[in-house]
Amino acid sequence: MxxxxxxxxxxxxxxxxxxxxxxxxxxxxxxxxxxxxxxxxxxxxxxxxxxxxxxxxxxxxRGVPVVHAQGTVANWITYWLDTVAVHRVRETTHTRYAAVARLYIIPGLGAKKLSKLTAKDIRTWLDGLRTRCQCCARRTDHQRPAAKQRCCAVGDCCRQVLSALTHTYIHTVLKTALEHAVQEEEIPRNVARNVRLGTPRPRRFEPLTVEEARRLIDTTRDHPLHPVVHLALHTGLRRGELLGLTWADLDLNAGTAVIRRSLQRTSDNGLVLFPTKTKASERRIAMPVACVEALRDHCVRQQAEHDAAGLRWNPRGYIFTAPSSALPVEPSTLNRRFATLLHQAGLRRIRFHDLRHTTATLLLDQGVELVVIKELLGHAHIGVTATVYTHVRLRIQRNAIDLLGQTLRNPDTGPADRSDGDDLPGNGILLPVR
CATH class of the missing domain: 3.30.160 (Double Stranded RNA Binding Domain)
Structure with missing residues (x-):
């Protein structure tokens, strides 16, 4: 048988x-x-x-669709966002990832099979993003009221193309999503890595001068935002780090502050306290006497405002709260009020984050070593401090080349013969760090 x-x-x-x-x-x-x-x-x-x-x-x-290489790029991106990225990045970062996927990746590459995606497909798509007006691509103008239409809806393209930084960020998000597909062995290699983009040139920023910083501080003297601006200029704290500060984080007698958290608004959960941006960002910093005095005065005013409003005294202990409220200041509200202060001071419009750039630049201008600035700003690597947040002034460059010129003219005179090689001409220190 x-x-x-x-x-x-x-x-x-x-x-x-x-x-x-x-x-x-x-x-x-x-x-x-x-x-x-x-x-x-x-x-x-x-x-x-x-x-x-x-x-x-x-x-x-269980009734859950299975995403795999035979599926589309759109299916994989959605799976990656919902099951992988959501557990690995901050909520605010996940929101940006999702926006990039919804606005650019899925419309451009979503219909392609994940297993059939090639480097040529990605490069062609990225080249199109670089040159095509995004207002026309997303039909943004057609969604506006007729009286406000100004682009493709009226036949006059506004040429609203993506910046180089945004273009690179889109590529990075796609590359990260495909890298996870390689890790799960859905695809043999990450074809997005074969597409090389030029390094985008960072936005040129001219920090506030000493005179401009003083004018801003004087303008805010009797303004509720005075302690915020004062502390930002003297310490270089990020916006979220400032708004997340509580009175328990300060030791006004010692003149120090402990930076542990960052306050940010999220689309799903509203205002949320997150850990600091990196492990190095969790730090203890010194505050100058002027900041300590400003914070003492602010504490007295805040308590008087709460007593007058009949509120229970600041139950969460936030230092910077909305008027007649124990709730922290909204980040977007701080941006709007800061723009108003700049206008009142007669200064050019800058971002609130640019105060951090200004702090780093002024400290460097006064001869403070990079390692000290790195610790104050909470950077993980000193290279970030040197290349991103400090903009060497023309005066410092001139001092350097004048010193070299003097050495070349007179070989007996050099840095070793100077009484103090660290002295720099100037009009005093604006932002003392103690």
Whole structure:
């Protein structure tokens, strides 16, 4: 009697070894479009391939679509955002990732099969983003009232193209998503890494001068934002770090502050306290006497305002609160009020974050060493301090080349012969750090 042929049960799937030595397993699972499609997974061993297939079938049996390389880029990006990135990055970063996917990646590459995506596809798409008016591409103008239409809706393109930084950021998000597909062995390589973009030139920023910084401080003297601006200019704290400060973080007698948190508004949960941007950002900083005095005066005013409003005294202990409220100041409100202060001071419009740039530049201008500035600003690497937040002034450059010129003219005179090689001409220190 012939031996009975052993058959696999319906839906169990198949597994076999490929010519390249890898093992391949396949079965029908629920796809993103609601139909059942055949899924192929791979592994270095038979057990590894079967484990992947078992996990996929278990997901499918729960009614959850299985995302795989045979699916589209849109399906993979959505899966990556909802199941991977959401647990690995901050909520604010995840919101930016999702916006990039919704506005650029899915409309441009979403219909392509993940397994068929090539470097040429990505480069062609990125080149189109670089040159095409985004107002026309997203039909933004057609969504405006007729009286405010000014671009493609009236036949006059505004040429609103993406900046180089945004262009690079879009590429980075796609590259990160595809890297995870490689880690899960859905695709053999990350083709986005084969697309090279030029390094974008950072935005040129001219920090406030000593005179401009003094004028800003004088303008805010009797303004509720005076202690915020004062502390920002003297310490270089980020906006979120300032708004997340509580009175418990300060030691006014010692003149120090501990930076532990950052206050940010999120789309889902409103105002949220997050840990500092990096581990190095969690730090203890010194405050000058002027800042300590400003904070003492602010504490007295805040308590009087709360008493007059009949509020329970600042239950969460925030230092910078909304008028007649124990709630912290909204980041967007701070930006608007800061813009008004700049106008009142007769200064050019800058971002609130640019006060941080100003602090670093003025400290460097006064001869403070980079390592001290790095610790004050809470940078993880000194290279960030040197290349991003400090802009060497023309006067410092002139001092350097004058010193070199003097040395070349007189070989007996050099830095070793100077009484103090660190002395720089100037009109005094504006922002003392103690």
């Amino acid at each position: 012939a031996a009975e042929k052993k058959n696999r049960a319906n839906g169990e799937g198949t597994v076999f070894q490929r010519k390249d030595g890898r093992w391949e397993a396949a079965a029908y699972v629920l796809a993103a479009n609601g139909n059942r499609q055949r899924l192929h997974v791979y592994g270095r061993t038979r057990q590894q391939a079967m484990d992947k297939l078992t996990d996929a079938k278990a997901t499918s049996n």
